[in-house]
Amino acid sequence: MSLRTPERSGQGSAARALNILPLWLLIVVGALLAVSAVRVLTGTPEMNSRGTLSAAILATCPILMAAIGGLWSERAGVVNIGLEGQMILGTWGAAYFTYYYGPWVGILGAALLGAVGGALHALATVTFGVDHIVSGVAVNIIGLGGAKFLASAYFENLDGGGANQLTGLDSPTRFTVPGVSDVASDIAARGWFVISDLAAVVAALTTNMSLMTIAVFALVAATAWVLWKTPFGLRLRSCGENPQAAESLGVNVIRYKWIAVVTSGAFAGIGGGFLALVASSGFVNGQTGGRGFIGLAAMIFGNWRPGGILTGAFLFGYTDSLPLVQNSEQTVHALLLLLAAGLIGLALWNLRKGLKVSAAVLGAAGAGFLLLFLVTDRVPRDFTSMTPYVATLLVLAFASQRLRMPAADGQIYRKGSAG
Amino acid sequence: MSIVNRVATALIAPLVAVVAAMVITSVVITVVGDSALEFWQIVLSAPADRAYVNIVNQATMIFLSALAAAIGFRMNLFNIGVEGQYTIAAYSAALFAGAAFLPGLLNVAVALLLAMAVGAFWAGIAGVLRVTRGVSEVISTIMLNAIGLTLVGYLLNTYGQQTGNARRTPVIEVESRLPGWTPFLERDGAVFNLVILAVLAGVGYSLLLNRTRFGFDLRATGFSESAATASGVNVRKMVVISMLLSGAIAGLVWMPALFGQAHSFGTSFQVGLGFIGIAVALLGRNRPLGIMFGALLFAFLNEQSNRLTLETDISQDIVQITQGVIVLAIVVAYEVVRRYRVAAERRNVSSRPEGDAKTPEESVPV
Numbered sequence: 001m002s003l004r005t006p007e008r009s010g011q012g013s014a015a016r017a018l019n020i021l022p023l024w025l026l027i028v029v030g031a032l033l034a035v036s037a038v039r040v041l042t043g044t045p046e047m048n049s050r051g052t053l054s055a056a057i058l059a060t061c062p063i064l065m066a067a068i069g070g071l072w073s074e075r076a077g078v079v080n081i082g083l084e085g086q087m088i089l090g091t092w093g094a095a096y097f098t099y100y101y102g103p104w105v106g107i108l109g110a111a112l113l114g115a116v117g118g119a120l121h122a123l124a125t126v127t128f129g130v131d132h133i134v135s136g137v138a139v140n141i142i143g144l145g146g147a148k149f150l151a152s153a154y155f156e157n158l159d160g161g162g163a164n165q166l167t168g169l170d171s172p173t174r175f176t177v178p179g180v181s182d183v184a185s186d187i188a189a190r191g192w193f194v195i196s197d198l199a200a201v202v203a204a205l206t207t208n209m210s211l212m213t214i215a216v217f218a219l220v221a222a223t224a225w226v227l228w229k230t231p232f233g234l235r236l237r238s239c240g241e242n243p244q245a246a247e248s249l250g251v252n253v254i255r256y257k258w259i260a261v262v263t264s265g266a267f268a269g270i271g272g273g274f275l276a277l278v279a280s281s282g283f284v285n286g287q288t289g290g291r292g293f294i295g296l297a298a299m300i301f302g303n304w305r306p307g308g309i310l311t312g313a314f315l316f317g318y319t320d321s322l323p324l325v326q327n328s329e330q331t332v333h334a335l336l337l338l339l340a341a342g343l344i345g346l347a348l349w350n351l352r353k354g355l356k357v358s359a360a361v362l363g364a365a366g367a368g369f370l371l372l373f374l375v376t377d378r379v380p381r382d383f384t385s386m387t388p389y390v391a392t393l394l395v396l397a398f399a400s401q402r403l404r405m406p407a408a409d410g411q412i413y414r415k416g417s418a419g
Numbered sequence: 420m421s422i423v424n425r426v427a428t429a430l431i432a433p434l435v436a437v438v439a440a441m442v443i444t445s446v447v448i449t450v451v452g453d454s455a456l457e458f459w460q461i462v463l464s465a466p467a468d469r470a471y472v473n474i475v476n477q478a479t480m481i482f483l484s485a486l487a488a489a490i491g492f493r494m495n496l497f498n499i500g501v502e503g504q505y506t507i508a509a510y511s512a513a514l515f516a517g518a519a520f521l522p523g524l525l526n527v528a529v530a531l532l533l534a535m536a537v538g539a540f541w542a543g544i545a546g547v548l549r550v551t552r553g554v555s556e557v558i559s560t561i562m563l564n565a566i567g568l569t570l571v572g573y574l575l576n577t578y579g580q581q582t583g584n585a586r587r588t589p590v591i592e593v594e595s596r597l598p599g600w601t602p603f604l605e606r607d608g609a610v611f612n613l614v615i616l617a618v619l620a621g622v623g624y625s626l627l628l629n630r631t632r633f634g635f636d637l638r639a640t641g642f643s644e645s646a647a648t649a650s651g652v653n654v655r656k657m658v659v660i661s662m663l664l665s666g667a668i669a670g671l672v673w674m675p676a677l678f679g680q681a682h683s684f685g686t687s688f689q690v691g692l693g694f695i696g697i698a699v700a701l702l703g704r705n706r707p708l709g710i711m712f713g714a715l716l717f718a719f720l721n722e723q724s725n726r727l728t729l730e731t732d733i734s735q736d737i738v739q740i741t742q743g744v745i746v747l748a749i750v751v752a753y754e755v756v757r758r759y760r761v762a763a764e765r766r767n768v769s770s771r772p773e774g775d776a777k778t779p780e781e782s783v784p785v
Contacts, residue, residue: 124751130747131750133557134701135747135750137746142739145740149737293561386566386569393548396552
C-alpha cells in the first residue's frame with residue numbers, strides 16, 4: 001500500500017489518495033464491499049462462509065497447477081493442450097507412490113508421471129517438430145488410457161484398491177492455527193458487514209489447511225520469480241517470443257523448450273496429485289473431469305501472467321466448488337446479483353472512459369442478469385459448472401485485444417532456422 | 420525422385436508408426452507383468468461374425484467424425500470440438516425424431532438435416548469468433564465442448580423421460596427406425612443402414628476438395644493463407660464455411676446408431692467418438708481412403724480388445740495407449756520422412772551439374 005504524504009496534499013487528499021492507490025487494491029476493496037453487500041441483502045451466508053472458501057481453495061489448487069504448467073510451456077512457445085492427460089497421469093502417480101512411500105513422495109510421483117507426459121509432448125513437438133495441437137491430443141489419449149490401464153494393472157489387489165480406484169490414502173499434513181482459527185470462525189459466523197467477510201478469509205486460511213496448499217502457492221510464487229526475475233527465465237521466455245533471435249544470442253532453444261515442457265507436465269501432474277491426495281482421499285478413474293482444460297482456460301483468462309492466472313484459477317475454482325456448498329442453488333442465484341452489479345459497474349467505468357458501445361453491451365448484460373435474478377429463485381447446478389468455459393469464451397470474445405500471448409507461441413521451431 | 424521412391428516414402432511412415440505402436444504396447448504390457456504374446460494372439464485372431472458387424476458399425480461413426488475433423492485440418496483449422504458438436508446434434512435429432520412430428524422415413528430425413536444444422540451451428544460459433552474477434556478455434560472449441568456436454572446433461576436431466584435410474588429422450592417410433600442389413604445370422608446383429616451416410620460423405624468430401632473451386636481455395640488456404648489471399652480468396656469466408664461444413668458432418672456422427680440401434684438419446688449414447696475422430700483424421704492424412712483404413716483399424720482394435728477382459732488379465736484400456744502411440748508415431752514419422760525428402764531434394768539439386776536439363780516434375784516434390 002502506498003499512501004504517500006497525505007498531510008501535504010490538503011483539501012484534495014481523498015481524490016489524490018484515490019489516484020495514488022494502486023488499481024488492484026481499489027478492485028479488491030470494491031469487490032469485498034460488493035460481496036458483503038450482496039451476502040447481507042440476499043441472506044445467503046454460504047456465499048463466502050469459511051466452509052465455502054475452504055472448498056474454493058481446495059478446488060483452486062489443481063486448476064492453478066495446471067494453469068501454471070501451461071504457463072511454463074507456452075512461455076517457451078509450446079502450446080500444451082495435453083495438460084489434461086498429464087494431470088490424469090499425475091493422479092495415478094500420486095496414488096501409486098503414496099500407497100508405498102507416503103504422501104510427499106506421492107506428490108513427487110505425481111510430478112514424475114506428469115513429467116513423463118510432458119517429455120512425450122516435448123519429444124514430439126520440440127525434437128520432431130510435430131504440430132503442438134496434434135501432439136497434445138495424442139498425449140491426452142495416452143494419458144487417459146495409460147492411467148486406466150496402469151490402475152487396473154497395479155491397484156486391483158491392493159487394500160482399498162480396485163480396477164478403477166485406490167482410496168483411503170494418506171494425505172499431506174493438515175494444520176489449524178490455534179486461537180486465530182477459533183476467533184476468526186466465530187466472527188465470520190456473526191454475519192457482520194465486511195468484518196465477517198474478512199474473518200471468513202482468515203478462518204479459511206487457518207483452519208484444517210493442508211501444507212500442500214501452501215506448497216502450491218509457493219510454487220506459483222517460485223514460477224513467477226524464476227520466469228521473470230532470473231536470466232534463466234528471460235532466456236526461456238525469449239524462446240517463446242522470438243526463438244531465432246534467442247538462438248543468435250547463443251541460447252540453446254531446443255534445451256530450454258524441453259525443460260519448459262517437461263516442467264509443464266510436472267506441474268500438471270502435481271495438480272493431479274493434489275486432486276487425488278488433498279481434494280479427495282484417493283485415485284478414481286476420470287477424476288480430473290476436464291480440469292486440465294479449465295487450467296488452460298485460466299491461463300488464457302489470466303493473459304499468460306502469474307497474477308492473472310491466480311485470479312482466473314480462483315474464480316474457476318470457486319465456481320467449481322459451488323455445487324458442493326450447502327444450499328448451492330440459492331447461493332449461485334445470489335451470485336447473479338453480484339455478477340449483475342459487477343457488469344453494471346464495468347459499464348459505468350467504460351462510460352466514464354467514453355467507450356459507449358462496450359458500456360452499452362456490458363450494461364445490457366448486467367440488466368439481463370439482474371432481470372434473471374429477479375424472476376428466478378435458483379440456478380440449476382449444470383449452469384454453475386459451465387461458468388469457467390463461458391467466462392473464458394466471453395473474455396476471449398470481448399477482451400482479446402487486451403490479451404497478448406507469447407509471440408512465437410505454437411510455432412514449430414527448427415534448430416538453425418535463424419540462418 | 421522416382422515413382423517407386425515416392426510410393427515407398429509414402430507407405431513407410433504408416434508402417435513405421437504401426438510397428439512402433441506394436442513395440443511400445445508390447446513393452447508396456449511386459450513391464451506390468453502380463454504376456455504381450457497373449458495380447459497379440461487375441462487381438463490379431465480372426466473376429467467372430469458378430470464382431471465384423473460391430474467393426475463396420477463403429478468404423479462408420481469414427482469415419483464420419485474423422486472426416487469432420489479433416490475438413491478443418493485441410494485448411495489448418497483445428498476443430499477440436501467434434502465431440503461437443505455431435506453430442507448436441509445427436510440430442511437434438513433424437514428429441515426431434517422421438518417427438519414424431521413427421522411420419523416414417525421423412526422423420527429420419529428431417530432429423531438428419533436438423534442434426535447437421537445443429538452441429539454446424541455449434542461449430543459456426545467458433546468460426547465466427549475466429550474471424551470477427553480473432554479467437555483461436557482450438558480454445559473456443561474446447562470451451563464449446565464443455566458447454567455443449569453440460570447443456571445436454573442439463574436438458575436430459577430436466578426434461579428427459581425417467582427409465583429406471585437413468586433418463587432418455589422419447590423413443591423413436593417403429594416406422595422411423597432403420598432395421599439395418601443382417602449379413603450373418605439374426606443374433607449377430609445388423610449393419611446400420613446409415614453406413615451409407617459415411618459413403619456419401621466420403622465421396623462428397625473427395626469431390627468437393629478435388630473437383631471444385633471451393634475445394635481448391637480451401638486447400639490453397641491451408642498451404643499458405645497469404646498466397647490464397649493474394650489470389651483473391653476470401654479467407655474469412657472460407658474459415659466460417661469450412662467450420663460450418665465440419666460441424667454439419669460432425670452432426671451426423673451418431674445418427675447411424677441412433678436410428679439403427681439406440682432409438683433414443685440416453686445411457687446408450689456413445690461418448691468419445693470426437694477425439695478418436697481427430698486421431699483417425701491424422702492417421703489417414705485427411706484423405707478419405709486413408710481415413711477409412713484408419714477408422715477400420717481403430718474399430719478393429721476396440722472390438723478385439725473387448726475379448727481381453729473375458730480371456731485374460733490384461734485390461735482393455737491398453738488399446739487406448741496403442742491408439743495414442745499410433746497417432747503420435749505417425750505424425751512423427753511423416754515429419755521425419757518429409758524432412759528426409761527435402762534434404763534428398765536439396766542434395767539432388769546441388770549435385771546436379773549446371774545446364775543439365777531435367778523436367779520440372781522430377782525436381783519439385785509434391
